Amino acid sequence: MEVFGVALSLLVMFSGFGLLIGLLFGFFGMGGSFLVTPALLVMGYKTDVAVASGLAFVFGTSVIATLKHRDLGQVDYKLGVLMIAGTTAGIEVGKIGLHWLQDIGLANTVVSVSYVFLLGAIGVFITYNAVKGGDDDGGVSHDADGDEELDADDIPDIAKKIQSYRVPPMMKLRGGVRVSLWMILSVAFLTGLLSGFLGVGGGFIRMPALFYLIGVPVPVAVGTDLFEIVFSGGIGSFLYAIDGAVDLAIVAPLLAGSALGARMGAAATSLVEESEIKVYFGVMLLLGATAVAVREVGGIVEMPVLDLVSLAIIVGAALLVSGAVVVSSIRELRAEKTRPAAQTAD
Amino acid sequence: MFGIEISQGVVDGATLIGIVLLEAILLYVGYGVLEKLLGPRLTAFLRGD
Numbered sequence: 001m002e003v004f005g006v007a008l009s010l011l012v013m014f015s016g017f018g019l020l021i022g023l024l025f026g027f028f029g030m031g032g033s034f035l036v037t038p039a040l041l042v043m044g045y046k047t048d049v050a051v052a053s054g055l056a057f058v059f060g061t062s063v064i065a066t067l068k069h070r071d072l073g074q075v076d077y078k079l080g081v082l083m084i085a086g087t088t089a090g091i092e093v094g095k096i097g098l099h100w101l102q103d104i105g106l107a108n109t110v111v112s113v114s115y116v117f118l119l120g121a122i123g124v125f126i127t128y129n130a131v132k133g134g135d136d137d138g139g140v141s142h143d144a145d146g147d148e149e150l151d152a153d154d155i156p157d158i159a160k161k162i163q164s165y166r167v168p169p170m171m172k173l174r175g176g177v178r179v180s181l182w183m184i185l186s187v188a189f190l191t192g193l194l195s196g197f198l199g200v201g202g203g204f205i206r207m208p209a210l211f212y213l214i215g216v217p218v219p220v221a222v223g224t225d226l227f228e229i230v231f232s233g234g235i236g237s238f239l240y241a242i243d244g245a246v247d248l249a250i251v252a253p254l255l256a257g258s259a260l261g262a263r264m265g266a267a268a269t270s271l272v273e274e275s276e277i278k279v280y281f282g283v284m285l286l287l288g289a290t291a292v293a294v295r296e297v298g299g300i301v302e303m304p305v306l307d308l309v310s311l312a313i314i315v316g317a318a319l320l321v322s323g324a325v326v327v328s329s330i331r332e333l334r335a336e337k338t339r340p341a342a343q344t345a346d
Numbered sequence: 347m348f349g350i351e352i353s354q355g356v357v358d359g360a361t362l363i364g365i366v367l368l369e370a371i372l373l374y375v376g377y378g379v380l381e382k383l384l385g386p387r388l389t390a391f392l393r394g395d
Contacts, residue, residue, distance in 0.1 A: 056363070060370040067374050234363060241359035251366060259373035263381065330392050337393045 006249045014250060015257035018057075022261025023322045025058075026065045027268050028207065028222060028281055035318055038295075040250065042311045052240030053250040059233035060255040061262055062226050068266035069223030076174040076220055079184065080227040083206070086185040087228065090192020097197050112296045115198050119289035122208055127282030129156075130275045159215030162187075175217045187213045203229060204285060218277055219269050261322075268325050271332040280321050287317035 001008045021035050036057055040050035069075050101107040155163070155177075167180040191209050195202030203225055210221035240246055269277065291313040298306025 056366050059363070060366045063367060063370040064374045067371075234367075237366070238359050238363045241362045242353075242355040244355070244358065246359075246362055246366075248362065248365065252369060255366065255369055256373060259370065259377055263377055333389065333393050337395070 006253075010249075011253045014253035018061075018254035018257025018259075019261040020257075020318055020322055021254070022061055022065075022258025022263075023265040023268075023325065024261075024284070024318055025061050025226075025258065026068065026262035026265025027272075027277070027322075027325050028203075028265075028284070035314055036254065038291075038307075038311050038314060042307060045247070045250075048240065048243070048245040049247050049250075052237060052243075052245035053247045055233055055240060056237035056246045056251045057254045057258070058229060059237045060251065061258045062229040062233050064255075064259045065262040065266055066223065066226045066230055068263055069219070069226055069269075072219070072223070072266065072270060073174075074219040074223030074269070075227050076216065076224045077227065078171065079173050079210075079214075079216065080224045082171070082181065082184045083188045083191075083210075083224065083228050084231055086188020087192035087195065087202070087206070087232075090189040090194075091196035092192075093189075094193040094196025094198075097193075111198055112292070116289050116293045116296065118194065118198070119204065119285050119292065122204065123282045123285030123289060125282075126208060126278050127286065130278035130282060155215045156212045158212055162213055163215055173214070173216055174220045175215075177215050179214055184214060202232075204288075207281075222269060265325065268329040271329045272325065273328075273332075276328055280324055284317055284321045287313055287320075291317070 017036075017039065024035075037050050037054035040053060041047065045053070066075060098107060098111070101110050162183050163177065163179045165180055165183055167182050169181050170178050171181050171184060172178055187209055191202055191205045194205050206228065207221050207225045210216050210224060211218050216224070237246060291310045294306050294313065295310035298304065298310065
């Protein structure tokens with residue numbers, strides 16, 4: 001059976017896959033192209049179609065997730081615009097570095113090793129901090145207004161150090177954070193540099209950078225990161241669409257599923273403890289690093305089956321983490337119901 | 347007319363991205379209405395009320 005010339009089974013599969021990705025995207029502000037492009041490649045789509053359709057999908061999902069985070073007061077537009085400016089400059093410099101490595105024939109090796117190392121290192125760092133900090137590290141309440149002042153204990157040490165450099169002009173951000181414009185631009189430039197060098201969207205670098213380096217609350221970091229992805233995804237997919245590489249038969253059903261997932265994911269950030277979000281994010285990055293490493297090894301030893309293993313790890317990680325997010329949210333909802341009674345009993 | 351030519355690829359690209367944007371907004375509004383209608387019931391169900 002076909003709908004608009006596309007097999008119904010394909011539409012259902014893409015919608016289901018979209019739901020899963022949307023949930024992660026709405027919750028973490030990352031993970032779109034990370035999951036979609038490899039899946040489309042394994043399904044046999046041409047590289048340009050897989051990359052372009054993945055980007056167009058990321059654009060659509062980031063629009064939906066940003067709107068939802070905006071409703072929750074979790075998007076800092078001023079920070080977003082500054083991040084876009086700094087990141088764009090960083091990407092351009094990163095691309096120059098990448099071209100230089102290509103000229104001397106080391107691009108593939110250096111990029112692959114850096115990518116695995118960076119994903120793994122950020123994953124270990126976030127998981128370690130979240131586990132070490134326990135509940136005390138959770139800090140910010142997610143249903144709190146984005147403008148609510150942050151407790152000094154909730155700000156990571158590196159962010160405190162960066163905020164202490166009071167080079168004018170100083171910017172006031174959501175969560176009562178005060179930081180120098182130059183520090184924001186420097187962090188944005190560095191994340192853009194890595195993003196351009198590795199050829200990735202950079203959500204997995206930017207979201208932790210906004211929290212650990214600038215010190216904005218995690219939900220605001222997620223919302224602002226998504227706001228930035230609207231622009232990077234929009235421009236990227238438009239450039240591919242000019243060459244006709246975007247396939248709407250892939251993008252439309254993926255988006256239909258992910259729109260629902262992104263709502264669920266964004267709503268879950270208001271329920272799940274911050275320390276839990278960090279653990280899930282860290283685990284997702286660690287499994288992502290493993291998947292990329294497996295794929296690279298497959299390329300070196302010429303074993304295409306390892307591509308499938310890599311995809312299985314990515315999809316497995318997505319299922320595991322999104323399942324954990326849903327279970328945590330339901331658990332928190334049920335805990336909310338019993339909490340007033342417990343307080344009364346005290 | 348003004349000596350400015352826009353290639354068909356650019357027009358097609360812009361149209362396609364416009365369609366994706368429109369779909370995203372429609373889905374956001376549509377699911378928003380559904381959430382308003384069914385959200386409280388679903389939340390109550392998940393809470394075990």
